[in-house]
Structures are given as C-alpha cells and as structure tokens.
Amino acid sequence: VTRLEAGWIWHEGRLRRGLALELDEVGRLEGVVEVSGPPPAGRGDLALFPGFVNAHSHAFQWGLRGRVQRPAPLDGGGEAGAEPGAGAPTDFFSWRDHMFALADTLTPDSLFELSRRAFTTMRAAGYTAVGEFHYVHHAPDGHPCDPPTELAEVVVAAARTVGLRICLLHAAYLRPSGVASRVASGQRRFLDPDVETFLARHRALEGVVERMGDPSVTVGAAPHSVRTVPADALAELARRTSGPLHLHLNEQRRELAEVEAEHGLRPLDVVERAGALLPRTTLVHMTHASEAEVARTASAGAGICFCPTTERDLGDGIGPGLAACQLGVALSIGSDSQVQVDPLEELRLLEGNERLRREARLVLPPHAGSSLAATLLDVGSAGGAAALQLPTGRFARGLWADVVAIDLADPDLAGLDPELVPDALVFGASPRALRASWVGGRREPGAPVGRFEA
Numbered sequence: 001v002t003r004l005e006a007g008w009i010w011h012e013g014r015l016r017r018g019l020a021l022e023l024d025e026v027g028r029l030e031g032v033v034e035v036s037g038p039p040p041a042g043r044g045d046l047a048l049f050p051g052f053v054n055a056h057s058h059a060f061q062w063g064l065r066g067r068v069q070r071p072a073p074l075d076g077g078g079e080a081g082a083e084p085g086a087g088a089p090t091d092f093f094s095w096r097d098h099m100f101a102l103a104d105t106l107t108p109d110s111l112f113e114l115s116r117r118a119f120t121t122m123r124a125a126g127y128t129a130v131g132e133f134h135y136v137h138h139a140p141d142g143h144p145c146d147p148p149t150e151l152a153e154v155v156v157a158a159a160r161t162v163g164l165r166i167c168l169l170h171a172a173y174l175r176p177s178g179v180a181s182r183v184a185s186g187q188r189r190f191l192d193p194d195v196e197t198f199l200a201r202h203r204a205l206e207g208v209v210e211r212m213g214d215p216s217v218t219v220g221a222a223p224h225s226v227r228t229v230p231a232d233a234l235a236e237l238a239r240r241t242s243g244p245l246h247l248h249l250n251e252q253r254r255e256l257a258e259v260e261a262e263h264g265l266r267p268l269d270v271v272e273r274a275g276a277l278l279p280r281t282t283l284v285h286m287t288h289a290s291e292a293e294v295a296r297t298a299s300a301g302a303g304i305c306f307c308p309t310t311e312r313d314l315g316d317g318i319g320p321g322l323a324a325c326q327l328g329v330a331l332s333i334g335s336d337s338q339v340q341v342d343p344l345e346e347l348r349l350l351e352g353n354e355r356l357r358r359e360a361r362l363v364l365p366p367h368a369g370s371s372l373a374a375t376l377l378d379v380g381s382a383g384g385a386a387a388l389q390l391p392t393g394r395f396a397r398g399l400w401a402d403v404v405a406i407d408l409a410d411p412d413l414a415g416l417d418p419e420l421v422p423d424a425l426v427f428g429a430s431p432r433a434l435r436a437s438w439v440g441g442r443r444e445p446g447a448p449v450g451r452f453e454a
C-alpha cells in the first residue's frame, strides 16, 4: 500500500485537510484515510482532485487547430474534392469539409502524431481518461487496413504513450447521410458497406484489447449519428454490442431537417424506436433538443455529453443544460474537435451559456447539499466516468487512482479561503494551476513536470 498525500484532498464535495489517498499495488484506491502531522514538504499548497474525464474526443482533429479559423484554407486543401471555403457559408458544414480533407491525408504515422499531441494536451489540462470516438478506419481509397483494426490500435497506442486511460468508442459510419448519396473523399475512410462488416471489426478490436491485458484500455460502440447509420442498423448495433453506446445527436438544425425528411421523425424518435435509448447510451450534443426530449432521455436513464467549446466554435448553438440538470440527466463533457482542451472551460460554459441566454446568474441547480462548482466538478469527473463505464472519477475504494494536483498558490487561486477554491477553480482558473497527474496511481511520461513524485 502506498500513500498519496497533499495539503488538501477533495472528498465528499469539500476540500479537507489531514487526509491521504491509499493505493494498492496496481493503482486502485484502498480508501481515503486520516493522517496526522503536516503534509510532506512542498505539498502543503497542493489539493488532490479526481482526474477529469473527456467523454467525447476525435483526436485526429487536433490537425484542424488554427486551420479552420479563416474563410479559405491556407493550402487550397479542397483538391481532395471537399471544396472547403469556396464561397460556401462558413458554418458547421464548411468546417466539416476541412475535416474530411484532413481525414483524407492521414497516415498511420500522422494519425499517431496528431493523437499523441491531442492526448498530451489533455493530460496537461487535467484529463486522466478519454472516450475516443474513432471513425477513421480505412485506407484513403476506402479499402480495409491490414489488420482492419490498425488505425484504432494506432490511436490507443498514442493514448498509452502519454499514460491516458482510453475507452475506444469504435464508430459505425454506414452511409454519407440519409438524404445525400455523394461520398466526399475523406468519408471513404469512415464508411463500412454494412453493419456486419462493422461488427466483425468490432469483435476483432475487442479481441485485440482483451489480449493487450491493459486495464487502462476499454472498448465501446458508437453509431456515428442517425444521419450516417440507417435505423435498422442502429437497432442491430444496440442489440449486438455491450458497454458504452455513444452517438452524435441533434447537433445541427440541418441534421434535424434531414432526419425528418427521411423518417418523418425527430432524431431522438429514431433512436428510441431502434431500441437504442438505453441506460448505457450517451447522446453527444443534443443542442437542438426540446425539453420533452430531454425528459425522455432522463426517463430512459441515458446520458448527455455536452462539448461547449466545440459547440461554440462551430456555431452549433447552446444545448439544453438547464433542462438536463433540472430533469436529472447524467451529464458529461467532451473536448470533441480539440479547438480548446480545458475541462474547466467546458464546465464553466455549461453554466455560462445559460447565463447569457437567460440574462441571469447561478442558473443551474446544484446537486442536493452541494455547491454549483462542486456539482460541475462532479460532471467533469464522475459524470464522464459513468458515460464511459470506467471505474474512476471519484475517490472511493476500488476505483482507479486517477488524480490531479491543483496548486493553490497558482496566481488564479493564491490567497483564497480554501472553501472558495472549487468555485474559483471552475469559474476563473486554467490548466496552468495543474501541477501533476496520476493515472492508475502512476505518474507517466507526458505528464506535466510537477514538484513531487508519488
């Protein structure tokens, strides 16, 4: 048994003194125990919090950083057939053309490098686990890689290089959309001809991960969206996979219009009729969902993952954060397009967006007996762990010791009453305040240089 000690530990919704985390030999928490005497030298100003969980990421989109903030690409990247920026409105769909063009150029090496950079930044920002929604499966001409799981394995290897826990959300993408048959160049790398082809690769990937024997790596299934997965295939995927089930839903108004044109239904109706609205389901975005749809999500026990920095960057709109909190939906956050990698910013936007919309303050209802900041911190850690079915996200016996150390002497936090630190952390601090992090009790390569070792 080893101990992780610091001046302060986040426990049961408060920062407390005189505690330590006890870890077993494989990096699981034995418990939170009382200790006497002062904290070890140099650790008095450090506060240990559960690591943040990034429940929705597309690591390769790191390669879009900076490139999508001008109306036309620097390198005329439209030759791949995607025509980015060519007089089209700059909206989600012109951004998506950039993304298709990037996907077209990826090699296993460049995918590894972009993923490694994204995961390094996540680790440095306080994320200790990621749900990687992976849909680039094939060679540029659409033929399977050899083995077919090669690119998924590349992404997993990149996460393990920086010591990040990863749930590989293996995505099914079965058609360009329900209303358009034109396949953009980059999309060939995503598309499987049918659900059986996807499921065969899914079984293979589960086997690869099982043989790895690394408890930091797990697999879930991700029907990409109702646009790209027909309803009957969605039903098959819900029936024939287990573990976390994630899908994009209601991100764009055009998506709603396309689904209504195809099915005469709203996207959530399609998911529900396919038997895919389950307690293991996480709906990513839900930006344009009605309150009644949020209520149906809650009563099904499904969760919602908001990605507010990406939704802001793409001009998607503001999701139903207030309704989701009021109705008790299980929430999580994701860095999605990697435009910004900062769990604190995602969490503060959940509340901040509602303030702007409602011209009011302190809008989201805290959990019973808890503060708003504590509630948001819980969404950022335990919420993501639940969405990915990972035994982490809290300091409790049997869970993995995934931990971040926050420096209370950081300029954003210095001099504050510790009672106010969680509030100042969520509403005013940045990843600069992070001094160290552990995944499964281990500080790993890629972690920021801290002032102490465990």
Ligand SMILES: [Zn+2]
Residues within 6 Å of the ligand: 056, 058, 133, 248, 284, 336, 337
């Ligand atoms: Zn996404």
